[in-house]
Amino acid sequence: MLYFVATPIGNLADITFRAVATLKKCAYILCEDTRYSKRLLHAYSIDRPLISYHKFNEQKRIQGILDDLREGKEIALISDAGTPGICDPGELLTAACIAHDLPFTVVPGPNAALMALTLSGFPTGRFQFLGFLPKAQGALSKTLEEILHFNGTTIAYETPHRLVKTLLALEKLEAKRCIAIARELTKLHEECLRGNVKDILATVQATPPKGEFVLLIEGRKEGEKTWPEILTHVEQLQREMNLSLPLAIKCVAQLRGVPKREIYRVAHGLDQS
Numbered sequence: 099m100l101y102f103v104a105t106p107i108g109n110l111a112d113i114t115f116r117a118v119a120t121l122k123k124c125a126y127i128l129c130e131d132t133r134y135s136k137r138l139l140h141a142y143s144i145d146r147p148l149i150s151y152h153k154f155n156e157q158k159r160i161q162g163i164l165d166d167l168r169e170g171k172e173i174a175l176i177s178d179a180g181t182p183g184i185c186d187p188g189e190l191l192t193a194a195c196i197a198h199d200l201p202f203t204v205v206p207g208p209n210a211a212l213m214a215l216t217l218s219g220f221p222t223g224r225f226q227f228l229g230f231l232p233k234a235q236g237a238l239s240k241t242l243e244e245i246l247h248f249n250g251t252t253i254a255y256e257t258p259h260r261l262v263k264t265l266l267a268l269e270k271l272e273a274k275r276c277i278a279i280a281r282e283l284t285k286l287h288e289e290c291l292r293g294n295v296k297d298i299l300a301t302v303q304a305t306p307p308k309g310e311f312v313l314l315i316e317g318r319k320e321g322e323k324t325w326p327e328i329l330t331h332v333e334q335l336q337r338e339m340n341l342s343l344p345l346a347i348k349c350v351a352q353l354r355g356v357p358k359r360e361i362y363r364v365a366h367g368l369d370q371s
């Protein structure tokens with residue numbers, strides 16, 4: 099049996115009894131960074147061999163793991179933090195186990211995305227998780243536009259040095275959308291900033307935050323206009339019907355029941371309400 103065991107995302111005490119018991123009984127534990135995981139094993143007196151399993155060697159390791167599972171060995175996979183397979187190695191192994199009809203299960207526990215979702219206060223009934231957002235500016239803007247259309251909460255992982263860049267791109271699209279930044283979860287400096295994009299951006303620009311982050315974007319409310327969608331509609335009419343900008347704006351304003359002057363302001367980058 100292969101166990102995907104969730105481990106703490108910061109606070110070493112966040113590990114289940116079952117996770118510890120599972121790690122103690124396995125023949126060996128696959129982990130991203132053996133030096134890093136030693137600390138966890140030491141804290142819980144788990145005396146099992148650690149074998150490195152990370153994105154650069156996972157392909158190479160899989161055959162040996164499958165052979166051991168066939169022999170009936172019990173093996174655990176952990177990552178540096180949280181739930182394996184969630185933006186961490188694991189996906190290839192689950193696919194391989196399914197393909198070869200070998201047993202695996204998950205020992206659940208900490209996960210930054212789900213903890214942040216609860217903490218954000220945004221609706222939890224419908225959400226999407228996107229992992230890390232694209233790095234390239236064009237792909238990032240396109241993804242953000244799609245996110246703004248989604249009528250549920252969006253969760254994404256973010257790094258400190260890219261947070262401002264992402265918020266600047268989001269501000270261009272919809273400065274008034276509510277977002278949350280969940281930072282340093284389960285750690286000493288845990289906090290959750292909530293507000294609209296413009297205000298949160300001003301806060302993080304004034305005091306660049308440190309540590310690990312989860313970005314949450316509130317979903318589009320039913321029937322709510324999104325500016326990227328409206329501006330795309332204007333561009334589409336200009337392009338496909340060869341309309342001048344004022345005429346295209348007038349048509350979109352009538353079709354969507356949005357005041358013409360508001361579309362003008364946004365089209366000229368003046369305001370977003």
Ligand code: SAM
Nearest residue numbers: 107108180181185209210255256282283310311
């Ligand atoms: N497998 C992990 C999980 O289950 O959450 C995620 C691993 S991913 C490589 C690392 C990213 O998760 C970080 O860049 C950050 O966005 C998020 N993250 C992990 N721990 C966090 C924490 N304590 N507070 C906030 N975000 C965290």
